Structures are given as structure tokens and as C-alpha cells.
Amino acid sequence: MTPEYLLRSLLLLIVALFSANASNWLYLAKLSSVGSISEEETCEKLKGLIQRQVQICKRNVEVMDSVRRGAQLAIDECQYQFRNRRWNCSTLDTLPVFGKVVTQGTREAAFVYAISSAGVAFAVTRACSSGELEKCGCDRSVHGVSPEGFQWSGCSDNIAYGVAFSQTFVDVRERSKGSSSSRALMNLHNNEAGRKAILNNMRVECKCHGVSGSCEVKTCWKAMPPFRKVGNVLKEKFDGATEVEQRKIGSTKVLVPKNSQFKPHTDEDLVYLDSSPDFCEHDMKNGVLGTTGRHCNKTSKAIDGCELMCCGRGFHTEEVEVVDRCSCKFHWCCYVKCKQCRKVVEMHTCR
Structure with missing residues (x-):
């Protein structure tokens, strides 16, 4: 060379x-x-x-x-x-x-x-x-009345x-x-x-003004998507x-x-x-952690399923007790009260 x-x-x-x-x-x-x-x-x-x-x-x-x-x-x-x-x-x-x-x-x-x-x-x-x-601050270039007839206002x-x-x-x-x-x-x-994923998904949010919630006047502003x-x-x-x-x-x-x-x-x-x-095997040289120990879905045929997630190595199954909210009731006014229910579920993890 x-x-x-x-x-x-x-x-x-x-x-x-x-x-x-x-x-x-x-x-x-x-x-x-x-x-x-x-x-x-x-x-x-x-x-x-x-x-x-x-x-x-x-x-x-x-x-x-x-x-x-x-x-x-x-x-x-x-x-x-x-x-x-x-x-x-x-x-x-x-x-x-x-x-x-x-x-x-x-x-x-x-x-x-x-x-x-x-x-x-x-x-x-x-x-x-x-x-x-x-x-x-706010975008002050958005002002006036829109072609749809609402007033640009707000922030x-x-x-x-x-x-x-x-x-x-x-x-x-x-x-x-x-x-x-x-x-x-x-x-x-x-x-x-x-x-671009933000710019192309900007949305218009509005607020109505008028007697008893009527929309005699509507003011709107441009907002980012969630x-x-x-x-x-x-x-x-x-x-x-x-x-x-x-x-x-x-x-x-x-x-x-x-x-x-x-x-x-x-x-x-x-x-x-x-x-x-x-991404199947642990390979720190290339920054790959592998999937050993990852939770998988036994019934799924997608990438989260145990066959694909575990790369054909198989998986462990164990029963674990979980606590969920249940029997929830709405009380006037205004809160929801729930009980705590315990149940045993199967947990699957990749070998």
C-alpha cells in the first residue's frame, strides 16, 4: 500500500x-x-x-x-x-x-x-x-383572520x-x-x-367564546403534535x-x-x-446486549413472541403473583375507588 x-x-x-x-x-x-x-x-x-x-x-x-x-x-x-x-x-x-x-x-x-x-x-x-x-416566545407571525373565518389568537x-x-x-x-x-x-x-415529523404534523387548536358555551367567536392557534x-x-x-x-x-x-x-x-x-x-446474542464489542432475560409473549407470532424474541433458544416460564386494581366504582363527587386483586400469571423470559 x-x-x-x-x-x-x-x-x-x-x-x-x-x-x-x-x-x-x-x-x-x-x-x-x-x-x-x-x-x-x-x-x-x-x-x-x-x-x-x-x-x-x-x-x-x-x-x-x-x-x-x-x-x-x-x-x-x-x-x-x-x-x-x-x-x-x-x-x-x-x-x-x-x-x-x-x-x-x-x-x-x-x-x-x-x-x-x-x-x-x-x-x-x-x-x-x-x-x-x-x-x-409564542409565534406572533400567526395572526389575523383565517380563510375558514376564525381568529388567530392565543400562543x-x-x-x-x-x-x-x-x-x-x-x-x-x-x-x-x-x-x-x-x-x-x-x-x-x-x-x-x-x-419534519413535527413540522408536517402541526395542528390547529381552538377555543370557543360566547354565551353558554356557544361558538359565536372562535380563536385558534397552531400547536405541535404530542x-x-x-x-x-x-x-x-x-x-x-x-x-x-x-x-x-x-x-x-x-x-x-x-x-x-x-x-x-x-x-x-x-x-x-x-x-x-x-441483536440475538450478547456482543459488547458491537454494543449488542442480546435478548437473554427479556420478557416475551408466548402466544404472539410477531417480533415480541417468544420464538422470534428468543432467537430460537427457548424460554423459561414461571408463575408470578401480580396485584391489579379491580372492582372500581365511581363515587359522587368525584373520585374512583378500587380494590386490589391478586392473581397468578405466567411470565416468560428468553433463555
């Missing part, structure tokens, strides 16, 4: 590692709060940030607690959406938070990047609307500010000299797809994610479907570069 080839290979490896660790800022979710000490100390000591993110932090210390909440939102939603999958978004106390799974260009990494960028946009926007941040969510901050903070690692690498392009695309809706949308995009490869078109490097028979992906779709492991 020539020295030039070795140098080029080393540079490509550095770029790949640089992009692969772009989600390290998710470690903020491990903190109880951000910003309780001086700006300099706060930002310099935050684990997982690159220097450019530290600089953004110093200029926006008041926003960083929202970023922390966005990271926690993303982790919680990921774990909810994948609770019945072999890979269930389990986190570590080390970097990267999701283990080495996200350092590969898999569809799992695609989901993590999308839900994370969406989490920051959502949490920052929510902080704007609730008056927590001096730099932003419309300032999603433009939330999205802009997410682009600045989350995308900063990728927008570097390595931003034309396949992995950087993949991350940037999925980051934007996450934000974050669960965002998670549901991105989970669907995960299931239909497109495998891509880099191609040069003119002077521009772009991602195109690896299989030319597939239609091109849109800005809202998730894309990935590498096939996923089966």
Missing part, C-alpha cells in the same frame, strides 16, 4: 468516527439539570459535547436545560417504540449512550438521530411557548425557533469538513426527517427505511437508493447505509 493510500484511509476513518459519535450530546439526559453553575463551568464540563457545541452552549446557556429535556424525551420515546423489539433502545452510562449500535450506519442509528433532533426541536419550542426563555408554538436551534446544535458535528461523507449525509438527512405522535411517525419511517449509498451527481455527493428499483426517498423518510445485526 502506498503512503498516500494509507493517509487517505486514515482520514476517512477519522471522519467516520467523528460523524459516528455525533449523538454523544444525548448524555445530557443523564443530568438532573443544566445551568445551575456559571456559564463557563456549565458548558466546559458537560460530557459528550464537541468544542463547537460548547461554544453554542455558552451563547445559549438558558436553552441547554431544554436540550437536556429533549434528549430525555428522545430516549424515553425510543424505548417506548422499541419495547417489544430485540433491540429495545437500552442505554449505557458510558458514551455513546446507546452503545456502539449508533456508531454503525444502521436503521436503528437512523431512528436515534431522527428522534433526537426532533426531541430538541420539541423541547425548545415548548420552552418558548411556556415563557421559560427570554430569546423566544402558537414557535416551531421555527425550535427547529432552527436543533439544526444549529444537533447538526453541528456533521456540518464540518467531513459533511460530504456517506455517514455525515445519512445523519443530516435523518436529523431533518425527525424535525411527542408520542412524532414517535409513531418515525417508527413507521423506520419500518420502511431506505438502504442508500453515496453517488456523485455533477459536483454534488448525494445518497440514492442502493437498489435502483426502489423509488427515491423523500425528506421525510429515514435512510441507512449498513445492515443491522440480529
